[in-house]
Amino acid sequence: MANVLVFSETNNGNVKPVTLEILGKLTGQSIDVAVIGDLADDQVKVLAEYGAGKVHKLNGANLEKYSPEGYANALHGFISGGSYDYVMTGATSLAKDMVPRLATKFDAGMASDCVNFLFEGDTFQGTRPLFAGKCLAKVSLQGPKPHFITVRPNALGMPESPTAGAGTASDASVEAGEIRAAIKEIIASASEKVDLTEANIIISGGRAMKNPENFSILSEMADVIGATVGASRAAVDSGYAAPSMQVGQTGKTVSPSLYIACGISGAIQHLAGMRTSKVIVAINTDPDAPIFTKADYGIVGDLYKIVPIMTEEFKKILA
Numbered sequence: 001m002a003n004v005l006v007f008s009e010t011n012n013g014n015v016k017p018v019t020l021e022i023l024g025k026l027t028g029q030s031i032d033v034a035v036i037g038d039l040a041d042d043q044v045k046v047l048a049e050y051g052a053g054k055v056h057k058l059n060g061a062n063l064e065k066y067s068p069e070g071y072a073n074a075l076h077g078f079i080s081g082g083s084y085d086y087v088m089t090g091a092t093s094l095a096k097d098m099v100p101r102l103a104t105k106f107d108a109g110m111a112s113d114c115v116n117f118l119f120e121g122d123t124f125q126g127t128r129p130l131f132a133g134k135c136l137a138k139v140s141l142q143g144p145k146p147h148f149i150t151v152r153p154n155a156l157g158m159p160e161s162p163t164a165g166a167g168t169a170s171d172a173s174v175e176a177g178e179i180r181a182a183i184k185e186i187i188a189s190a191s192e193k194v195d196l197t198e199a200n201i202i203i204s205g206g207r208a209m210k211n212p213e214n215f216s217i218l219s220e221m222a223d224v225i226g227a228t229v230g231a232s233r234a235a236v237d238s239g240y241a242a243p244s245m246q247v248g249q250t251g252k253t254v255s256p257s258l259y260i261a262c263g264i265s266g267a268i269q270h271l272a273g274m275r276t277s278k279v280i281v282a283i284n285t286d287p288d289a290p291i292f293t294k295a296d297y298g299i300v301g302d303l304y305k306i307v308p309i310m311t312e313e314f315k316k317i318l319a
């Protein structure tokens, strides 16, 4: 049995869903969870139900706002006082920024952006995409412990029935240490929608959207089916969509249950960010568009005709 610490980020006081995905896959291991800051009792209960034994709430000066140095120092201090074999967390923007720095402090190995993993005894084996998702590598980790692992949100899926457990919560005092690069402000996105990386359904538009206003037909469908709107880089570079909406190699990596690509050709750099989606639907006027080679369902046609029809049909079905 491995001793695992899962670091959980929070969003508006709630633990991020990827934490629960990881916990669900860790059944049989000894699991602690660490959060920075306070966590309400109901969230501690959720973590316990998904298998967390102890929930550690790490508090200290200069940790109110995220900073890569402060968080890495605080976690380094806390982890050093334990005997963890593995430290796991979601492969979020924050983790991509902070966890390599933390692993370096331990001179430890790291497997990033895993889309699956298992433990044989206390030995970790992970699967992670390489070369823009063209192949999947099996990874194991060697050298001093703890080893660090990040897991792509939505890749594992939510455990079906969490087992009720009786976890305990405790406070730990940690130090942020010297922070040379302070983050002054984090501006929340204007959209109320779930962040692309955590969205269960994404509808993305490409260069064929032609202008920012036309994205409203995607937003309309997104409102009906509870999706988040994404974009190709061509749409972003053309000023049709915000950079935060970009999916792909130089944008966000997503793994939703359903990805609907509208007027997107399917360049390798776009596929790199969305090819692990469970079901891919492509709408494109060009029957030879590469996106169709990756799509589970393809519709050859004009998105300006098809998207409104789909929206109306979804409205009827979901009414």
Ligand SMILES: Cc1cc2nc3c(=O)[nH]c(=O)nc-3n(C[C@H](O)[C@H](O)[C@H](O)COP(=O)(O)OP(=O)(O)OC[C@H]3O[C@@H](n4cnc5c(N)ncnc54)[C@H](O)[C@@H]3O)c2cc1C
Binding pocket: 205, 206, 207, 208, 231, 232, 233, 234, 235, 246, 247, 248, 249, 250, 251, 252, 262, 263, 264, 265, 266, 267, 268, 269, 270, 273, 283, 284, 285, 286, 289, 301, 302, 303, 304
């Ligand atoms: C280093 C590097 C990094 C990159 N990173 C990214 C990245 O992160 N994300 C990304 O997306 N790209 C990225 N790119 C760019 C990528 O190579 C493509 O240029 C880009 O993905 C193309 O976007 P697109 O599919 O929207 O546009 P296009 O390739 O121009 O495709 C538009 C598609 O719309 C179809 N179409 C036109 N009109 C309609 C209509 N009315 N209805 C339906 N379909 C229609 C066309 O048939 C065509 O297939 C990167 C490139 C490089 C070199």
